[in-house]
Amino acid sequence: MAKAFRASAGIMLAPAVTLIGVFVLLPMLLTIWLSFRDWSTQTPFSEASFVGLGNFQEILGPTSVGRDFKSALLNTAVYTALSVVLILPLSVVFGLMVYQREVAGGTALRTVLFSTYMVPMIAVALVWSKLYSPSEGPLNQLLGLVGIGPQPWLSSPRSALVSIVLLNGWQQVGYFTVLAVAGLTQIPGSLYEAATLDGASGQEQFRFITLPLLRRTLLFSAVIAIINAVQVFEPVALITQGGPVGSTNVLTYHIRRVGIERAQGGLGSAMAVMLMLSLIVCVSALFSLVNRKDGE
C-alpha cells in the first residue's frame, strides 16, 4: 500500500520539515559558517568577512576574550557534572519510592515532585534568590536549627555555582524521577521473585537486578540532563549576572552576551560551535561507555 502515497508523504512532511529546516537546521549551519567569519550581529550576513580560524584562536587564546570563554566553558562543565551527579541518583531513589507498594502515597509523591517541573525557571530563580537570602532567608534559618552556621550561597564565588545547581536540581528531579519509574516498569517482576526465592536481600536485588537493567534509562537520563544543564540561563541572567567574580558565568549566558548584547556574532558563533563539539564528544563518550559494558 505504501508506495502509492509518496506524494502524500511530501505534503504531510512539508510543514514540519520546512519549519525545522529554516528555523533549526539552517541557523545551525549558519552558526558554523559564521564561526569562521568576522561579523557584527547588527549587520546582514553578507557583510561577514572570512577570518579562517581567527575566532577560535581568540576564544582559546590568552587574551581576556579567551580567558572569559575558557572560564565559562569550565563553569559549564562543572555545573553539568554536578547536575548529573545530583539528579541521577536522586531520581533512582525517588523512582523506587514512587514505584513500590509497601507504603501508600507513591503517586502523590510523584505529583509533588513533578509539579516543580511546571514552574517557570524564572520564577524558580526569583523564589530561590529569596530562599538563599543570607539573613532573612529560610534556608540559613533551617540550617541554624540543626546547628550549621549561615552559608553565603549566591554571594560567594565558592558556593554560587553549587547554589544554582541545587535550585536547578530541585526543579528538574521530578522529571527524571518519572523517567526512572518508566525504566523500573520495564523490569520483569519475575526476576525479583526468583531472586527472593534464592534468598537475595533487597540490597543485592538492587545491585544485581535493578541497577543493571536501568542502564539504558540512566543513559537516556544522563544525555537529557547534560543537554538541559548547558541551557541554564535564567538564574544567572537574573540573580548573579555571571558573578561573583565570574563564578557563575556559564556558556549560554556568555554566548548570548557576546553574540547578542555585544553583537560580536562571529565570536559568539565560534563559542557556540565549541559548545556543540563538547556536547558531541561528551555524549558519544557516554554511549560508548554504556555499549562497552553491554558487551561484557
Place this chain on the structure above:
Amino acid sequence: MSTPARPPSRKRPSGNKALLATAMLLVAVASAFPLAWMVLSSLKTPAETMQVPPVWIPHTPTLDAYEKVAGVINVGRSMWNSLVIASVTTAGILVTSMMAGYAFAKYSFRGRSLLFSLLIATMFLPPIVTLIPLYRMVGSIGLNASLAGIIVPNLANAFGIFLMRQFIAGVPDDLIDAARMDGASELLILFKIVAPSVAPAIAALALFAFVYHWNSYLWPLTVLQGNADAYPIVISLSRLLSYNRGAVNTGLVMAGATLAVLPPLVLFVFLQRFFVDSIVGSAIKG
C-alpha cells in the same frame, strides 16, 4: 498507555515501612517547601518579609503585594501575551507533528529513516547554538519585537514528531486502509480516524508544548528587545526584581511569581496523567 503490572510486593519487616514512609514524607515536604514559601510570602506585609528569624505563616494575610504588582507591570497584558504565545505555538506544533508523525509511521518512502534521524537529532540541539543567526534571521524578515517573532520559529519541533510517530505507529493499518477504500483523503484520515485513536498522546503533547512555551524565557527576551507591550509574564517578572531592588520587594516578587506559576501548575494538577504519559512515551516506546 495502561499502567503495567507491578512486581509483587516483597515481604519486609514493618520497621522498614515506617522508615520508608518517613523518607517519602521528607522528600515531599522538601519538594513542596519553596512553592509554599512563595505563596505564603506573597501574602505577607513588607515588614514581615524582612523579619529575622523569618515569619513562616503571615499573621495578617494581605493581598497588597498583588495590587502593587499590578502597578508595576501590566499583568493582564502580559498574561494575555503568554496565552497567545503558548496556545498558538501549541496549535502549530500539534498540526505539524501529527502530519509528520503520520508520514513517518505509516508511509514508506526513500530516505525515511535518514530524514527522521536528521530531525530527531535537532531534539538534542541546545537553543543557544542557533540563537545568534536566528535572531538576525527573524530580524531581517521583520518579525523582531513582535509576538510573531516568538511564535513562528517554534511552530514545529522534533519532540512532537517523535512522540506522534511513536503513538501513530500503534494505530492498526486496517483502520486506515478501510477509510482509504471509502475514498477518504489522507488529511481527512489523519484528523478524523488517526487523531481520535491517539487522543491521549495528543493531549500529552498539547500540555507539554503549552507549559514549555508559557515558561520559555531566553528566546522571547532575545526577540523582544525591550518591547514591553509584547512581554509574556515571565519576562515581565524579571522587571519586578529590578524595580526597587532589595529585600523590600520580596512580597512583590513572590506575588508576581505566584501569578506566573499558577496557569501551568493548575493545568498540571488536573491533567498530570497526560504529562507523565508523554515523558514515558518518549523514554521507553523508542
